Amino acid sequence: MNRPPARTALSAPRLASLLLATLFTVATPPLQAQPAATDTPACTQDLPPARLYGFWELHLWPADGSPDQPVSTGAVLFEPHPEYPGSVRGSLSRSAPGNDRKAFVSGDVEDGEFNLDESADGVTMDAVWVGAPRDCGRELAGDRLPAEGRAASEPVLRFLLRRRPGW
Numbered sequence: 001m002n003r004p005p006a007r008t009a010l011s012a013p014r015l016a017s018l019l020l021a022t023l024f025t026v027a028t029p030p031l032q033a034q035p036a037a038t039d040t041p042a043c044t045q046d047l048p049p050a051r052l053y054g055f056w057e058l059h060l061w062p063a064d065g066s067p068d069q070p071v072s073t074g075a076v077l078f079e080p081h082p083e084y085p086g087s088v089r090g091s092l093s094r095s096a097p098g099n100d101r102k103a104f105v106s107g108d109v110e111d112g113e114f115n116l117d118e119s120a121d122g123v124t125m126d127a128v129w130v131g132a133p134r135d136c137g138r139e140l141a142g143d144r145l146p147a148e149g150r151a152a153s154e155p156v157l158r159f160l161l162r163r164r165p166g167w
Contacts, residue, residue: 007086016018017036024138034062035080047109047114047133047137048084049080049081049085049087049088049108051081051137052078052088052109053078053079053080053088053106054078054163054164055075055076055163055164056074056075056076056077056078056140056162056163056164057071057073057075057160057161057162057163057164058072058074058075058076058092058094058159058160058161059072059159059160059162060072060073060094060144060157060158060159061157061158062155062156062157062158063143063155063156063158063159064120064158067158067160071097071157072094072101073094073095074092074093074094074095074100074101074162075092075093075094075164076090076091076092076093076105076139077091077092078089078105081106082147084106084108084110085126086110087106087107087108088106088107088108089104089105089106090105091103091105092104092105092118099140101102101120102118102120103118103120103128103131104118104119104122104124105117105118105119106121107129107166109133112133112141113130113131113132113134114130114131114133114142115128115129115130116128116129116130116131117129117147118144122148125147126146126147126149126150126154127144127145127146127150127154128144128145128146128147129142129144129145129159130142130143131143131159137163137164138162138163139160139161139163140159140160140161141157141158141159141160141161142158143156143157143158143159144156144157144158144159
């Protein structure tokens with residue numbers, strides 16, 4: 001039987017693999033220990049609206065109180081804002097003394113700051129939420145402030161929104 005002579009040249013796929021491996025070895029700096037994701041400021045600076053979509057657990061407590069003793073709990077649903085592509089709109093439902101409260105909300109994260117407007121009737125602003133993403137966008141935390149002209153009716157509250165698993 002005649003056997004073909006042994007090849008000394010590399011096949012095209014193998015040659016391409018070797019070249020790519022060589023390029024990446026030369027161009028890629030050695031791996032170094034990276035900070036944990038929660039410590040990386042870049043993961044929270046720009047939070048696109050799509051990262052806000054879904055259900056969030058809500059906890060509110062007095063500014064001088066403890067998050068372990070919320071005065072109100074509930075949920076927020078964020079969806080795409082139909083009029084402002086860089087924003088979200090949604091609904092809020094939470095416990096309150098005597099009855100539950102429902103409200104419309106809309107807001108965004110810009111330059112690392114979370115801003116949200118709250119309105120019970122969809123027209124008059126009741127509160128403004130100002131905070132920042134934490135834990136690479138899995139949490140939003142800050143202050144819920146009464147809207148201008150409503151200071152006497154509502155106290156300043158701290159808030160924590162925690163993303164529900166599965167969204």
